[in-house]
Amino acid sequence: MNPIDSSHPVARIALRYPGAARVFMRRDIDFCCGGSRPLVQACEAGGHDVDAVLAEIAAERPQDADVDAGAMSTAELVDHIVSRFHRPLPDELTRLLGLAVKVRQVHGPKAGERLQALVEFLADLHRELLRHMRDEESVVFPALLGGYPQAVGAKLGALTDEHTDLATRLERLRGLTDRFTPPAAACTTWRVLYDGLAQLDADLRLHVHLENNVLFARVAR
Ligand SMILES: [Fe+2]
Ligand SMILES: [Fe+2]
Structure with a gap:
């Protein structure tokens, strides 16, 4: 059984x-x-x-x-989220945006508007996620670590809504990239870009899972 x-x-x-x-x-x-x-x-x-x-x-x-996130203390969990997900994200988003710009420059005319849409999507995601993580690191995480979560209740709600918005964005990303499947004739850069985007998608889902369902859920209890 x-x-x-x-x-x-x-x-x-x-x-x-x-x-x-x-x-x-x-x-x-x-x-x-x-x-x-x-x-x-x-x-x-x-x-x-x-x-x-x-x-x-x-x-x-x-x-x-x-990792066994459920067994971590709040301090360990925050440390894990920041070091595993927050720290590498700005550089990774910059790298992916650079690859997308390069692929658009070379293949844009043939690939139509999708590559342009992907570049705009990544630039927007980069901006939003940086702001979102700044709110977490400067306002919410310190309150959770300091033991005064009630002071940031509204912010927690806003961040949770942004996680839901992020899930919608990730669905759009899957649509824009045919679920990270490059065209048969795609060049190496295009393939590297889509591999990176698939990893980004997986990391963001795990990241949100740990925040919504473990870290923020502790406050709700
Ligand atoms: Fe986060
Ligand atoms: Fe978050």
């Missing part, structure tokens, strides 16, 4: 079994902003066989980067 209870919320399963988050990402099961749904319901809605999903989670091998 599978030890994972499919009546538990998707986010709780992703937290308890780090490999589950990878399975949910592969299968497009939302565990960050829509993570409060029971797994069985999320599977039904997405047309997944729940037993197959449970078997896939059980078969998932642990990875070096897996």
Whole structure:
């Protein structure tokens, strides 16, 4: 019998079994902003066989980067979020934007408006995420670490709304890139760009999951 209870919320399963988050990402099961749904319901809605999903989670091998976020103290969790997700993000967004500009310059005329839309999307995402992380690091995280979360209740709500907005943006990114699938004749730069965007998508989903479902959820309790 599978030890994972499919009546538990998707986010709780992703937290308890780090490999589950990878399975949910592969299968497009939302565990960050829509993570409060029971797994069985999320599977039904997405047309997944729940037993197959449970078997896939059980078969998932642990990875070096897996962490038990639920067991971390708030200070450890904030430190993990900042060092693993916040610190590398500005440089990575700059790198991806540079690649997108280069691909647009070379292939723009043939690829139509999509590459232009991708460049604008990344420039906008870069701006928004930098501001979002600044709010977290300068206002919200210090309040959580200092033990006065009630002082930043409104800000927490706003950041959670921005996470939902980010999920919508990531869906748009998937649309703009055919789910990170470059055209058959794409050059190496185009392929490197799409690989980087797929990794960005995965990292942002994990990042939001840890904030919404672990860090901010502690305050809600
Ligand atoms: Fe963050
Ligand atoms: Fe955030």
